[in-house]
Amino acid sequence: MPKPLMPKISIVTPSFNQAEFLEDAITSILSQNYPNLEYIIIDGGSTDGSIDIIKKYAHRIAYWVSEPDKGHGDALNKGFKHATGEIMAWLNSDDLYFPWTLNAIADIFNDLPRLEWLTSNIKIMLTRKGLPYKSGLFYSFGRKAFFEGLYLLDRGAIPQESTFWRRTLWEHSGGRVSEGLTIVPDFELWAKFWQYSNLYTVPVPLGAIRAYKQQTTSANFNTCCREAVHIWHKYKGKEPPLFYRYIRDFLMRFLLVKSICGKNYTLFFDLKNNRWYFFPLLERCKRKFFRKSA
Amino acid sequence: MQTKIFPKISIVTPSFNQAEFLEDTILSILSQDYPNLEYIIIDGGSRDDSVDIIKKYARKLAYWVSEPDKGRGDAINKGFARSSGEIMSWLGCGDMYFPWTFDLMREIFVTFPEIEWLASHAICIWATKYLPHIYGDVRGYAKSGFFDGRNLSGRTSIQQESVFWRCSLWQRAGGYVDENLAGMPDFELWLRFWQQGQLYTLSAPLGGIRAHDSQQKFFKEHSRATRNMLNNFYKNNYWKKCLHEFRYSISKIKVLKRIVASYAFQVSYDLDTEKWFVEKILI
Numbered sequence: 001m002p003k004p005l006m007p008k009i010s011i012v013t014p015s016f017n018q019a020e021f022l023e024d025a026i027t028s029i030l031s032q033n034y035p036n037l038e039y040i041i042i043d044g045g046s047t048d049g050s051i052d053i054i055k056k057y058a059h060r061i062a063y064w065v066s067e068p069d070k071g072h073g074d075a076l077n078k079g080f081k082h083a084t085g086e087i088m089a090w091l092n093s094d095d096l097y098f099p100w101t102l103n104a105i106a107d108i109f110n111d112l113p114r115l116e117w118l119t120s121n122i123k124i125m126l127t128r129k130g131l132p133y134k135s136g137l138f139y140s141f142g143r144k145a146f147f148e149g150l151y152l153l154d155r156g157a158i159p160q161e162s163t164f165w166r167r168t169l170w171e172h173s174g175g176r177v178s179e180g181l182t183i184v185p186d187f188e189l190w191a192k193f194w195q196y197s198n199l200y201t202v203p204v205p206l207g208a209i210r211a212y213k214q215q216t217t218s219a220n221f222n223t224c225c226r227e228a229v230h231i232w233h234k235y236k237g238k239e240p241p242l243f244y245r246y247i248r249d250f251l252m253r254f255l256l257v258k259s260i261c262g263k264n265y266t267l268f269f270d271l272k273n274n275r276w277y278f279f280p281l282l283e284r285c286k287r288k289f290f291r292k293s294a
Numbered sequence: 295m296q297t298k299i300f301p302k303i304s305i306v307t308p309s310f311n312q313a314e315f316l317e318d319t320i321l322s323i324l325s326q327d328y329p330n331l332e333y334i335i336i337d338g339g340s341r342d343d344s345v346d347i348i349k350k351y352a353r354k355l356a357y358w359v360s361e362p363d364k365g366r367g368d369a370i371n372k373g374f375a376r377s378s379g380e381i382m383s384w385l386g387c388g389d390m391y392f393p394w395t396f397d398l399m400r401e402i403f404v405t406f407p408e409i410e411w412l413a414s415h416a417i418c419i420w421a422t423k424y425l426p427h428i429y430g431d432v433r434g435y436a437k438s439g440f441f442d443g444r445n446l447s448g449r450t451s452i453q454q455e456s457v458f459w460r461c462s463l464w465q466r467a468g469g470y471v472d473e474n475l476a477g478m479p480d481f482e483l484w485l486r487f488w489q490q491g492q493l494y495t496l497s498a499p500l501g502g503i504r505a506h507d508s509q510q511k512f513f514k515e516h517s518r519a520t521r522n523m524l525n526n527f528y529k530n531n532y533w534k535k536c537l538h539e540f541r542y543s544i545s546k547i548k549v550l551k552r553i554v555a556s557y558a559f560q561v562s563y564d565l566d567t568e569k570w571f572v573e574k575i576l577i
Contacts, residue, residue: 098393099393099424100424100425100426103424104424104425122428124498124499127563127568128568130394131394131397131398131401131498132394132398132498132499133496133497133498133562133563133570134497134498134562134563135416135428135430135497135498135499136497137428137429137430203427203428203429204425204426204427204428205426205428205499211565212565212568213565213566269421269422269425269427271421271505271506274422
């Protein structure tokens with residue numbers, strides 16, 4: 001079967017004084033040798049060895065700059081202004097992609113033209129040295145559940161490191177991330193995306209985060225949670241009444257009824273036809289990942 | 295400064311007429327560049343181009359041979375007879391490790407000298423050579439749970455591709471794989487290992503099986519085979535067998551599960567001190 005064209009993928013890496021991890025992030029993307037990649041690094045004027053590392057790979061990076069900026073959100077906006085790819089994502093300088101990520105993304109977006117954004121329901125955490133020490137499985141993500149507040153930061157957030165989206169969706173929802181928030185620019189972006197499109201989930205690990213004490217999110221976790229709740233209210237998220245919440249939690253925990261949270265879309269790989277397909281699930285994704293061959 | 299210790303890892307791959315997938319397996323092992331690796335391929339006299347593929351990588355193999363044998367179990371035994379590593383495992387043809395597997399193995403086996411047998415409870419299926427599907431609803435494997443039949447094939451089975459063990463445990467358990475079993479020789483090996491040692495699990499994925507169409511029809515057979523092995527284990531004592539089956543049925547009832555729960559050992563990582571530690575959890 002001839003492979004269809006590879007869509008252009010744009011990845012932005014905002015970095016600031018993380019020379020220890022930056023090289024791992026860069027090589028995890030460039031070593032995949034994806035032919036149609038546009039990789040952009042926006043450095044916030046680092047004073048450690050970051051710039052030397054970037055210069056080492058400069059011939060394979062589409063655009064890079066090192067100058068003081070106003071924070072995480074500002075760097076991302078600067079980066080995405082230079083991005084021209086059809087599929088977009090950002091990778092923080094301490095996170096990693098896997099060797100199969102970009103190829104898998106290209107295949108999925110090719111096979112399902114109506115899919116707008118995509119995430120993985122597997123979260124893999126890395127030690128400081130970059131070895132995975134923990135993997136966790138989520139349920140897939142549904143629209144109703146988001147507006148009921150099930151994906152707030154402390155209740156199982158949508159993993160940023162494994163989320164990819166199409167340019168159309170990005171432009172629909174304003175084409176920029178919020179700069180005022182120093183800490184969780186991703187949560188607000190998801191809130192915007194949910195207004196337009198459903199999130200599809202794939203049972204393949206796409207990105208891994210490095211967990212350590214000084215990590216931005218874990219160091220200011222309470223502030224992050226408060227910010228997230230604030231944004232969520234702004235985008236019409238509403239805590240349902242208390243008795244409803246009790247019934248919902250009871251049904252979800254003891255009877256494993258996920259349908260109360262609405263439809264979730266999970267992707268599956270069809271081995272026989274060698275392509276991806278999806279169907280709406282009302283429960284958590286089942287253990288059977290492959291369509292039975294006839 | 296402390297020098298890094300690299301214990302010798304021995305991997306055996308039994309192969310027979312699966313040239314399509316053999317190269318992926320070989321590359322998933324050799325591309326990790328583990329400095330103290332002993333990789334052995336035992337081919338059962340394949341008639342397709344398996345041998346050509348093996349010859350391509352022969353420079354990096356510790357030993358390889360291609361001659362008719364009595365089956366998968368025989369090939370594995372022949373391979374381990376040639377091996378001298380401290381940490382052992384076999385990887386079937388087509389199955390693959392993750393890029394970090396040996397580094398993670400080294401780290402854990404060096405940190406904990408008492409761990410003799412390590413597995414991962416994240417189950418993985420490779421759809422193609424770059425698509426791992428991961429699922430895992432188990433939190434660990436307990437000894438009593440195993441003998442109750444919780445880990446039979448088709449239930450929450452222990453995935454052989456992500457299991458590693460030390461040579462000492464292998465020697466104590468007899469140092470062989472049963473050659474007469476057509477399918478699931480690993481379950482019989484686990485049965486002997488559980489009598490000699492304790493299984494520790496990791497939650498990070500280590501290896502996975504390769505999905506192909508022909509596999510699906512064996513699921514029922516494997517399930518029956520493992521059940522027979524467990525029944526053979528209890529064959530002198532009918533009441534004991536009944537008791538264990540009863541305990542299994544209790545473990546399926548959510549409210550009563552606590553009665554038959556027992557401890558599983560899990561290797562976790564502490565973020566504050568950045569050290570690995572062993573955790574006992576009730577399952």
